[in-house]
Every structure is written in C-alpha cells, then in structure tokens.
Amino acid sequence: MSEYEKKINKIKENLDKAKNLRIRAEARLEDLNRQKQEILKELDELGIKPENLEEEIQKLKSEIEELIYKAENLIPEDLIKNN
Numbered sequence: 321m322s323e324y325e326k327k328i329n330k331i332k333e334n335l336d337k338a339k340n341l342r343i344r345a346e347a348r349l350e351d352l353n354r355q356k357q358e359i360l361k362e363l364d365e366l367g368i369k370p371e372n373l374e375e376e377i378q379k380l381k382s383e384i385e386e387l388i389y390k391a392e393n394l395i396p397e398d399l400i401k402n403n
Contacts (some may be wrong), residue, residue, distance in 0.1 A: 360370065368376050
C-alpha cells in the first residue's frame with residue numbers, strides 16, 4: 321500500500337468517525353429538545369412561567385425553611401434532653 325493510500329484511508333476513517341459523532345450529537349440534541357419541551361409543558365401545567373422559575377424556586381425554599389422551623393419548634397427539646 322502506498323503512502324498516499326494510507327493517508328487517504330486515514331482521512332476516510334476520520335471522516336467516518338466525524339460522521340458518527342455528528343449523528344450522535346444530533347440524536348442527543350433531539351433528546352434534549354424533547355426534554356426541554358416536556359419541562360416547559362410541566363411548568364405550564366403548574367402555572368409557572370420559565371422566566372419566573374428562579375423566583376418560584378426561592379419562594380419554595382423559603383416555604384420549606386419555614387415549615388422545618390415550625391416542625392423543629394413543635395418538638396419539646398427539654399423532654400428529649402432529659403431522656
């Protein structure tokens with residue numbers, strides 16, 4: 321096999337690898353777009369706009385912290401410490 325044939329075969333091999341990578345990337349992109357649409361649909365069903373998502377997350381964090389605080393205060397610590 322001549323040097324040119326080796327180089328041409330290497331180029332073909334690299335082109336095949338690049339083609340496979342492109343196909344996998346396109347499939348991944350389609351999957352990510354599908355997931356994005358599902359998430360947007362779920363947000364819509366919850367009545368949350370994507371641009372308000374960060375605000376909604378902070379609101380939920382505050383509610384969780386408040387509920388944890390209330391739950392902790394319902395536990396009689398003096399009884400627990402004595403036992």
